[in-house]
Amino acid sequence: MLVAFSIIPLTFAAGMGIDYSRAMKLQTKLNAAADAAALAAVTTPMMQKTDADAKQAAVNMFNMQAAGLSGLVYDPKSLSVTITSTTGVNTGRTATVSYIAQSSNSFSKILGKASLTIKGSASANATKAPFINFYLVMDTSPSMLLPSTSAGLTQMRSLTSTSYLSKGCAFACHTQNPHADKIYIRNPKGKDIWFDSSGTMYYVDKVTNGYVYSTNSKGQSVKIATESSGHYADSMWLAKNYGNQTIFPGGSNIELRLDAEQLAAQNLIPFAQTTAANNQVTYKLQMFSYDYGKPKTLTTSMVDVNTLTSASVPDLSNLQAYWYSNGYITSSQNIDDQSTDFQTMFNTMNTTIPTPGTGTTKDSPQAVMFIITDGMSDESLNGSRTHRELQPFHLSQCQTIKNRGIRIAILYTEYLPDSLTGDDWSQNNVAPYIKNVEPALQQCASAKPDGTPLYYKVTTDQSISAALTALFALTVSTAHLVQ
Numbered sequence: 001m002l003v004a005f006s007i008i009p010l011t012f013a014a015g016m017g018i019d020y021s022r023a024m025k026l027q028t029k030l031n032a033a034a035d036a037a038a039l040a041a042v043t044t045p046m047m048q049k050t051d052a053d054a055k056q057a058a059v060n061m062f063n064m065q066a067a068g069l070s071g072l073v074y075d076p077k078s079l080s081v082t083i084t085s086t087t088g089v090n091t092g093r094t095a096t097v098s099y100i101a102q103s104s105n106s107f108s109k110i111l112g113k114a115s116l117t118i119k120g121s122a123s124a125n126a127t128k129a130p131f132i133n134f135y136l137v138m139d140t141s142p143s144m145l146l147p148s149t150s151a152g153l154t155q156m157r158s159l160t161s162t163s164y165l166s167k168g169c170a171f172a173c174h175t176q177n178p179h180a181d182k183i184y185i186r187n188p189k190g191k192d193i194w195f196d197s198s199g200t201m202y203y204v205d206k207v208t209n210g211y212v213y214s215t216n217s218k219g220q221s222v223k224i225a226t227e228s229s230g231h232y233a234d235s236m237w238l239a240k241n242y243g244n245q246t247i248f249p250g251g252s253n254i255e256l257r258l259d260a261e262q263l264a265a266q267n268l269i270p271f272a273q274t275t276a277a278n279n280q281v282t283y284k285l286q287m288f289s290y291d292y293g294k295p296k297t298l299t300t301s302m303v304d305v306n307t308l309t310s311a312s313v314p315d316l317s318n319l320q321a322y323w324y325s326n327g328y329i330t331s332s333q334n335i336d337d338q339s340t341d342f343q344t345m346f347n348t349m350n351t352t353i354p355t356p357g358t359g360t361t362k363d364s365p366q367a368v369m370f371i372i373t374d375g376m377s378d379e380s381l382n383g384s385r386t387h388r389e390l391q392p393f394h395l396s397q398c399q400t401i402k403n404r405g406i407r408i409a410i411l412y413t414e415y416l417p418d419s420l421t422g423d424d425w426s427q428n429n430v431a432p433y434i435k436n437v438e439p440a441l442q443q444c445a446s447a448k449p450d451g452t453p454l455y456y457k458v459t460t461d462q463s464i465s466a467a468l469t470a471l472f473a474l475t476v477s478t479a480h481l482v483q
Contacts, residue, residue, distance in 0.1 A: 033061070040060075066099075074102070098119070134370060139261075141339045145174065159185075185233035210226050211226055260463075338387075373411075377390060390437075409446065411458065
């Protein structure tokens with residue numbers, strides 16, 4: 001009798017377990033269908049279509065996934081799809097899919113219930129990829145003439161180390177009279193390298209009565225020209241020509257941060273083209289450089305990135321000022337080495353960049369200003385020279401630009417104190433303030449949605465190209481599940 005009585009609850013429990021398990025499996029499959037449906041409404045192609053199209057795409061995706069599921073009792077009218085769109089700078093869409101269905105019970109007569117209710121929901125959102133105009137502003141001041149690797153820094157110091165400058169100089173300075181700065185560029189035999197007025201190179205045997213003497217093909221030391229009619233090789237020339245096997249057997253050119261910056265701009269172009277194609281939008285780009293004075297326009301107009309190639313990026317080395325002497329651009333133009341003018345750059349870019357749009361159409365693009373810099377200002381502010389991190393005045397300029405709806409993205413090529421080894425003036429006047437550079441640049445940059453700055457730092461031995469493409473990628477968003 002006890003066994004007979006126990007059969008009833010045992011049968012009920014077994015039936016309930018089997019039917020409940022089936023219901024949970026169906027619910028898991030429908031949850032996945034809801035996820036897929038929500039994502040279908042915010043795919044990159046769908047973001048270019050209307051909310052009504054997005055809703056229908058979600059409905060179709062869910063119904064397709066639900067069709068044919070064994071044991072499922074589902075009325076399409078019970079499906080709820082809600083599409084919510086936002087407009088403005090961050091044009092976006094949120095899709096919420098909710099369902100209610102029934103799982104048929106195999107033990108309905110025993111359980112007294114024909115089915116179990118299952119339900120669930122999923123949401124996905126995406127920021128619609130906006131149409132954007134990018135303004136790439138590259139720091140080409142002399143401090144960007146540092147080698148990009150630690151090995152290059154060591155090599156440059158070693159190659160410029162002489163009895164006049166025992167620790168050498170890491171900077172690849174571009175100057176008409178390098179000897180005035182105790183920079184002597186010599187071939188492996190220890191002879192100074194000198195160029196006449198036509199650019200022909202000579203190895204200097206001696207300078208007598210103002211004339212340069214060099215050994216000719218016959219082994220004779222002959223008078224060439226007056227020393228003042230030509231110029232000696234500088235350390236920028238050395239960096240660019242150390243790979244010339246005729247002059248420096250076994251050597252290789254030394255990449256400077258300026259070179260890496262140029263390569264980064266070149267590599268950005270195909271990345272931007274691919275991203276624009278994937279997001280089905282138009283990206284446009286214009287390039288500028290700045291050092292002292294007014295920024296230089298490197299590309300004459302804002303153009304579709306698809307019209308650009310690596311050749312569109314000019315040789316940044318050719319933009320370097322050829323310093324007459326320390327502090328002088330020419331024999332008469334003394335700017336006291338003030339060669340990184342952020343104040344003029346910010347003012348000029350604020351005037352150059354038109355008021356941005358929402359990014360919803362190619363005729364209403366957003367605006368992003370990319371800045372590649374080592375972050376060290378060297379200019380006149382309020383009548384006195386500053387050679388430090390961005391000052392409150394600069395940060396006010398940044399805020400003025402951001403208040404117009406222009407986003408500022410900054411790639412910081414880290415300024416390291418050890419790069420100043422051997423330069424007493426820089427050690428005393430620049431090195432103590434390097435620690436302040438990064439916080440100031442972060443304050444200048446726009447904020448990402450999570451509140452952190454739109455900012456990357458790249459240091460010696462790291463890739464400026466990789467950092468710039470990563471920074472570029474932060475301007476686009478892809479769909480992701482909310483729950």
